[in-house]
Structures are given as structure tokens and as C-alpha cells.
Amino acid sequence: MRRLREYGSAMTTVTCVGLAVLDLVFGVDARPDRGRKTFADSMTVIGGGPAANASVAVARLDGNARFLGRLGDDVIGDLIIDDFAKWGVDASGVRRIRSIPSPVSSIVVEADGERTIVNHSDPMLFAPEDIIVADDLVGSDAVLGDLLWPTGAISAMRAARAIGIPGVLDFDETPRGPIDLILTAPTHIVFSAPALASVSGDLDPGKGLEIVRSRTDSWVAVTLGSDGVLWLDEADDLRTTPAFDVDAIDTLGAGDVFHGAFALGLAETRPIEQVIRRASAVAALKCTRFGGRAGIPCAEEVDEFLSSRSAGQ
Amino acid sequence: MRRLREYGSAMTTVTCVGLAVLDLVFGVDARPDRGRKTFADSMTVIGGGPAANASVAVARLDGNARFLGRLGDDVIGDLIIDDFAKWGVDASGVRRIRSIPSPVSSIVVEADGERTIVNHSDPMLFAPEDIIVADDLVGSDAVLGDLLWPTGAISAMRAARAIGIPGVLDFDETPRGPIDLILTAPTHIVFSAPALASVSGDLDPGKGLEIVRSRTDSWVAVTLGSDGVLWLDEADDLRTTPAFDVDAIDTLGAGDVFHGAFALGLAETRPIEQVIRRASAVAALKCTRFGGRAGIPCAEEVDEFLSSRSAGQ
Numbered sequence: 154m155r156r157l158r159e160y161g162s163a164m165t166t167v168t169c170v171g172l173a174v175l176d177l178v179f180g181v182d183a184r185p186d187r188g189r190k191t192f193a194d195s196m197t198v199i200g201g202g203p204a205a206n207a208s209v210a211v212a213r214l215d216g217n218a219r220f221l222g223r224l225g226d227d228v229i230g231d232l233i234i235d236d237f238a239k240w241g242v243d244a245s246g247v248r249r250i251r252s253i254p255s256p257v258s259s260i261v262v263e264a265d266g267e268r269t270i271v272n273h274s275d276p277m278l279f280a281p282e283d284i285i286v287a288d289d290l291v292g293s294d295a296v297l298g299d300l301l302w303p304t305g306a307i308s309a310m311r312a313a314r315a316i317g318i319p320g321v322l323d324f325d326e327t328p329r330g331p332i333d334l335i336l337t338a339p340t341h342i343v344f345s346a347p348a349l350a351s352v353s354g355d356l357d358p359g360k361g362l363e364i365v366r367s368r369t370d371s372w373v374a375v376t377l378g379s380d381g382v383l384w385l386d387e388a389d390d391l392r393t394t395p396a397f398d399v400d401a402i403d404t405l406g407a408g409d410v411f412h413g414a415f416a417l418g419l420a421e422t423r424p425i426e427q428v429i430r431r432a433s434a435v436a437a438l439k440c441t442r443f444g445g446r447a448g449i450p451c452a453e454e455v456d457e458f459l460s461s462r463s464a465g466q
Numbered sequence: 467m468r469r470l471r472e473y474g475s476a477m478t479t480v481t482c483v484g485l486a487v488l489d490l491v492f493g494v495d496a497r498p499d500r501g502r503k504t505f506a507d508s509m510t511v512i513g514g515g516p517a518a519n520a521s522v523a524v525a526r527l528d529g530n531a532r533f534l535g536r537l538g539d540d541v542i543g544d545l546i547i548d549d550f551a552k553w554g555v556d557a558s559g560v561r562r563i564r565s566i567p568s569p570v571s572s573i574v575v576e577a578d579g580e581r582t583i584v585n586h587s588d589p590m591l592f593a594p595e596d597i598i599v600a601d602d603l604v605g606s607d608a609v610l611g612d613l614l615w616p617t618g619a620i621s622a623m624r625a626a627r628a629i630g631i632p633g634v635l636d637f638d639e640t641p642r643g644p645i646d647l648i649l650t651a652p653t654h655i656v657f658s659a660p661a662l663a664s665v666s667g668d669l670d671p672g673k674g675l676e677i678v679r680s681r682t683d684s685w686v687a688v689t690l691g692s693d694g695v696l697w698l699d700e701a702d703d704l705r706t707t708p709a710f711d712v713d714a715i716d717t718l719g720a721g722d723v724f725h726g727a728f729a730l731g732l733a734e735t736r737p738i739e740q741v742i743r744r745a746s747a748v749a750a751l752k753c754t755r756f757g758g759r760a761g762i763p764c765a766e767e768v769d770e771f772l773s774s775r776s777a778g779q
Contacts, residue, residue: 177490177572179584187497188580196570196586198542229511232541257509259490259572261584267501271492271574273509 165420166217166292169413170285170309171204171299171323173222173233173247174256174272176445182264193261199445200236201258203299203323204306206406206446207413210435212241215452216417219243221289221309222302223250223278230255240446246289253277268405274301284308287316295319295420297412298339300326310338319419322371323412324348336369341419343412344375358383359391374429376411378404382429394429397462401440403448410449411436434458478733479530479605482726483598483622484517484612484636486535486546486560487569487585489758495577506574512758513549514571516612516636517619519719519759520726523748525554528765529730532556534602534622535615536563536591543568553759559602566590581718587614597621600629608632608733610725611652613639623651632732635684636725637661649682654732656725657688671696672704687742689724691717695742707742710775714753716761723762724749747771 180195200209204220211218220242224230226249233255237244256274263269281304289312290296296313298306298320306322307330313320322339325348332352336342342365346358353361358375362385366373374384381395414435418428434455442448450458493508513522517533524531533555537543539562546568550557569587576582594617602625603609609626611619611633619635620643626633635652638661645665649655655678659671666674671688675698679686687697694708727748731741747768755761763771 177570179572179586181584184500185582185584187582190583190585193584193586196567198567228541228545254509257490259492259574259584261572269498269500270503271494271498271506271572272503273492273506 164217165294165417166219167208167211167295167297167413167416167420168219168221168290168293168309169204169208169211169297169416170221170302170305171297172202172256172274172301173200173205173220173224173237173244174202174258174274175199175229175233175236176201176258176260178260178262178445180262184263184267184269185261197445198232200233200240201406201445202256203301203325203409203412204297205233205237206409207297207299207323207416208237208242209240209446210410210413210449211417213449213451214414214417214435214455216420217243218413219246219293221246221285222305223248223283225249225253225255225275225278226251227255229257236446248283250278266403279303279305285312287312290316290318293318293420295321295416297321297323297416299323299412300335303330303335307335307338310340314338314340319416321412321416321419323409324352325408333368336365336371339371341372341415342369342374343415344373345408346375346377349375362391363389372425376408382433384425384429386425394426394433396433397437397458399437399441401437403443404440406445406448407436407439410439414455431455431459434462477530478607478730479532480521480524480608480610480726480729480733481532481534481603481606481622482517482521482524482610482729483534483615483618484610485515485569485587485614486513486518486533486537486550486557487515487571487587488512488542488546488549489514489571489573491573491575491758493575497576497580497582498574511545513546513553514719514758515569516614516638516722516725517610518546518550518555519722520610520612520636520729521550521555522553522759523723523726523762524730526762526764527727527730527748527768529733530556531726532559532606534559534598535618536561536596538562538566538568538588538591539564540568542570549759561596563591579716592616592618598625600625603629603631606631606733608634608729610634610636610729612636612725613648616643616648620648620651623653627651627653632729634725634729634732636722637665638721646681649678649684652684654685654728655682655687656728657686658721659688659690662688675704676702685738689721695746697738697742699738707739707746709746710750710771712750712754714750716756717753719758719761720749720752723752727768744768744772747775 185191498504
């Protein structure tokens with residue numbers, strides 16, 4: 154069972170389960186011509202992946218962050234592990250698989266901000282026989298999973314339920330497996346709007362939430378970007394937490410950061426309204442800054458931002 | 467002065483000076499949609515760069531291969547150095563520059579073979595104050611340079627002249643510096659057709675060669691792909707060495723491999739007709755095989771190929 158503690162205590166541990174990837178981000182003027190060679194103005198090597206980015210957000214927000222996933226036993230994998238260390242995320246539980254390449258993306262960002270991504274993730278890296286069990290989660294106060302490693306995330310959700318801690322699913326992909334198995338494993342599901350529409354068959358997010366709610370006892374929500382977060386309360390009434398009004402200049406990873414802050418808030422046993430509002434603030438601040446993980450705010454910045462916005466949004 | 471030796475003796479050393487780069491090659495069905503995420507079927511990490519590929523060809527052809535260039539003191543640079551070691555190229559003289567990223571390319575190859583390349587090479591990596599001097603070339607029997615590191619290549623050509631060994635320039639870029647400085651430094655210049663047209667101002671390769679020949683005492687040639695190699699002999703008469711007729715399935719790096727074999731042939735003091743014919747055979751064999759450096763033939767395969775084609779081309 155969870156230990157009781159102060160909000161934001163350094164003892165709070167969130168384990169993130171999913172995909173970690175290495176991103177090579179090339180900055181170019183305009184879209185490269187097909188069949189030609191284009192010289193980029195800049196190139197940055199950064200770590201990426203939904204649960205991986207979320208774990209960095211947890212660390213930035215003074216939580217103990219752990220990442221569990223599968224990587225190849227190659228130099229790309231070494232770089233990903235090095236980046237976790239840089240951000241203070243414990244990646245010692247990552248499973249390294251021999252003779253399988255680690256996931257890598259080439260991201261070409263044009264001057265107007267348009268991003269074109271080519272990702273390679275070897276299917277063998279996400280073999281279904283490798284699962285997360287309760288022993289993997291010892292000391293965790295909450296678990297977050299993404300569906301890019303489906304069996305990892307789902308088994309982690311089940312293990313979380315078994316040991317009585319929140320299991321949060323970042324539901325941003327349309328998975329191939331049996332959907333009810335996925336819907337019933339987590340204690341909390343945060344959908345993206347396209348994923349919710351796909352799963353529920355209804356384009357209206359409110360109706361979509363009600364449809365999926367009828368198929369699970371999980372708490373359910375959907376993130377709608379600048380339209381905020383829609384969720385169902387204990388009485389199954391539809392609630393909206395508005396987004397903060399900021400000048401967004403870089404939305405990359407904002408969703409991942411939201412999920413990390415959300416899981417940390419639950420781990421800290423904050424009330425749900427506060428959990429959502431705080432996660433929204435973290436995502437909003439992230440959007441006001443360039444540069445991936447370097448743009449994730451720290452706990453102090455979030456507290457200041459929330460105080461300054463306490464009068465309204 | 468050069469030592470006399472048998473053709474193809476393992477004592478023959480070629481130093482290649484220029485750009486080394488890490489290529490991430492993604493295999494995709496069709497051109498990725500702008501602003502979207504595409505999942506690649508395959509991804510391969512390989513070393514690239516004109517002089518770097520040439521040095522691997524020298525090693526494959528039983529020459530002692532050395533590579534001299536500038537790389538960042540980062541993991542990308544480590545991977546490039548590891549790849550040289552794998553192919554038996556001595557890269558111990560590579561200069562590692564702190565706080566500057568090593569060159570890297572993302573290459574997206576579509577099912578029909580079309581390649582779209584985005585390269586990043588930090589201009590600071592090719593700072594003009596770093597030059598190659600005679601001491602860097604001790605033990606070399608020939609030097610090859612590419613213009614992606616212009617001051618490196620040109621200073622290497624001058625040092626080669628100073629110690630009395632051939633200095634071969636792979637002239638495949640339109641350089642920014644004073645052109646006559648570049649034309650007079652090498653003992654041998656091998657142009658690409660577009661570079662020759664740009665430098666000479668004449669689209670006819672034969673006329674182009676005559677124009678550049680009037681500005682240098684270097685031996686000059688231009689490679690024309692399946693149309694062979696055009697060159698000027700000692701009497702300044704135009705000569706053609708036809709290309710070998712093969713079923714080309716992968717032409718990537720064929721030019722680089724030609725230059726490496728050409729420099730090795732000069733280092734082995736072969737007659738010029740034989741040097742060109744042999745380098746053409748190496749490039750032709752390379753084109754019949756998939757897979758970058760793995761497709762470069764060894765000396766024995768080249769000898770067999772040349773015997774089999776001795777009756778004609």
C-alpha cells in the first residue's frame with residue numbers, strides 16, 4: 154500500500170512503461186526535394202517517446218522517475234540510456250535485447266515548424282512474451298504506460314491494480330489487440346481525441362467518454378489541446394478543465410509531459426481537479442518554450458505559474 | 467621518394483583526406499507525407515562521405531588505407547571511427563573537435579530506389595586554419611582528397627607534391643575559394659560532369675577538360691557514369707576509357723570507390739590506362755551489389771572480373 158506523504162515529496166515514485174526512442178532533429182528552410190541532398194542548418198540528438206518524455210517530466214517535477222522499456226543492445230540504445238541519466242531518470246530496469254536495433258527517428262523540422270517524422274521500431278523489440286510484473290514496480294506510487302509497447306503497458310496496468318497504486322494509460326494509438334482487455338486494465342485512461350473517436354466510434358468527445366466508460370471501471374478523460382481536458386467525475390457527470398491561455402511556440406511532447414505530471418499528481422494523492430489543473434499547467438509552460446525535454450518546467454516554475462493564474466485561466 | 471614495388475603489394479599506402487559522415491538509412495514504401503509520421507520497414511547505420519568511402523575501397527583492394535579528417539568528440543564520431551576500424555582503415559590521425567557535432571545524414575530510400583538525403587555538417591568542423599602537412603603523410607604513396615573539407619584536401623595536395631607522391635582531387639563540388647588555387651594543387655584531378663561544367667563554363671566534357679587543362683599542370687579527367695571516363699593524355703589528346711557494361715542495381719558510392727581505386731592504382735605505379743580501367747572495374751562491380759561499403763569488391767574479385775572482360779568491355 155502507498156505511504157502517506159506531503160505533496161511533491163521527493164519520495165514519490167512514478168514508473169513509466171513504454172517506448173524510448175532516439176530522435177535526430179534536422180532544422181531545414183523548406184521541405185527537402187525528393188531525390189536530392191539538402192543541407193540542414195542544425196541537428197540535435199534528443200531522446201523521445203511518450204512514456205520516456207513523461208518520465209523526464211516526472212523528474213523535472215521533483216518526483217522519483219523510473220523508466221521501464223525495451224531497447225536494443227546497440228549504440229543508439231546507449232545514447233537513449235545516457236539521456237535518461239542526464240535528466241535524472243532511473244533507467245536501470247530497461248531490458249536490452251541483443252541483435253535488435255533500438256528505435257530511432259529522423260525528424261525534419263521546416264522553418265514554419267512543420268515536422269515530418271520517419272521512425273523505425275523493430276517489431277521484435279515489442280515481443281508479447283515480455284511483461285511487467287508487480288516485482289518490477291516495487292517502490293512505485295503510480296505507473297504510466299503508453300501503447301507503443303502494448304503488452305508492457307497493459308501488464309504494468311494490471312500489476313499496478315494488483316499492488317493498489319494508480320495505473321495511468323496514455324491512450325494515443327489505436328491498438329491491434331482486444332480493446333476491452335486494454336480498457337479494463339488501467340485505473341485511469343487519458344485519451345487523445347483521435348484515439349477516443351476511434352475506440353468509441355463517436356466523434357463527439359463527451360459522448361465518446363460515456364461510451365468507453367460503459368465498458369470499464371477506469372476513470373476516463375480526453376485531452377483536447379487548447380480546448381482543455383474533458384473528464385467524467387465520480388457521478389459520471391461530464392467535467393471540463395480549461396487549458397491555460399499561453400503563446401504556444403512548440404507543442405512537441407506537450408501531451409507526454411501532461412501524462413507524466415498527471416501520474417505524478419495521482420502518486421502524490423492530490424485531489425483529481427488539482428491533478429488535472431497542475432498537469433495542464435505543466436503542458437502549457439512546455440508549449441511556451443522551444444527544445445523538447447529542455448522546455449519542461451520544474452516544480453517551482455509550475456507553482457509560480459499556478460499562483461499567477463489562480464484568479465482565472 | 468616512392469619505393470618501387472610489385473603492383474598490389476600490401477606495402478602500398480593511400481591517405482584519404484576529407485569528410486566522414488554517419489548515414490542513417492531508412493527504407494520506406496513511398497515518400498513520407500509532409501507533417502506526418504511514417505514507419506520505416508528498415509533502418510541501417512553506415513559510415514559515408516566521399517574520401518571515407520574511398521579509404522574503405524583502398525582497404526578492400528589490399529592497400530594500406532588511412533583516413534584523415536575532422537570529427538566532433540561525440541558518439542556520432544565514435545560510431546564513424548568504429549566503422550573505419552571494422553573495414554581495416556587506419557583512422558588514428560582523425561582530429562576530434564570538442565563541442566562540435568560530427569556530420570550525420572538521414573537518407574530515406576523509397577521502394578523504387580529514390581533517395582532523399584538531409585545532411586548536417588557543422589561549418590566549424592571545417593575551419594580553414596587546420597591543414598594537412600607533409601608530416602601527416604609520412605609513409606603514404608598517394609593522397610586522395612575531397613572538397614567537402616576544402617582546406618584539408620588542398621593542403622594535402624600541396625603536401626603530396628612537396629614529398630613527390632600523387633595527389634588526387636575528387637572534384638565533385640563547386641568550391642567557394644579561389645579556383646586556380648584548387649586547380650593547381652593536385653597532381654591529378656578527377657571531375658564529376660556537373661563540377662567540370664561549372665568550373666569550365668562549358669557543358670561539353672571534352673571542351674571542359676581542355677579549358678581546365680589550360681589553367682593547371684595537373685592530369686585531368688571527368689567521370690561520365692555509363693559513358694566511361696574522359697581524360698587528356700601526355701600530348702593533351704582526348705582519350706576515352708569506356709565503362710564496363712554491367713547490370714547496375716545500386717550506384718551509391720560508386721564514384722567514391724572509383725576515386726579510391728584510382729589513387730591506389732597510382733600509388734602502385736601502374737600505367738595510367740591500367741589505373742583507369744581497374745578503377746572502372748571496381749566501380750562497375752560495386753554497382754552490381756546492394757549495400758554501400760559491403761558492396762565494394764576485393765582485389766581478387768577485380769582481377770577475375772578484368773580477366774573475364776579482357777576480350778572487350
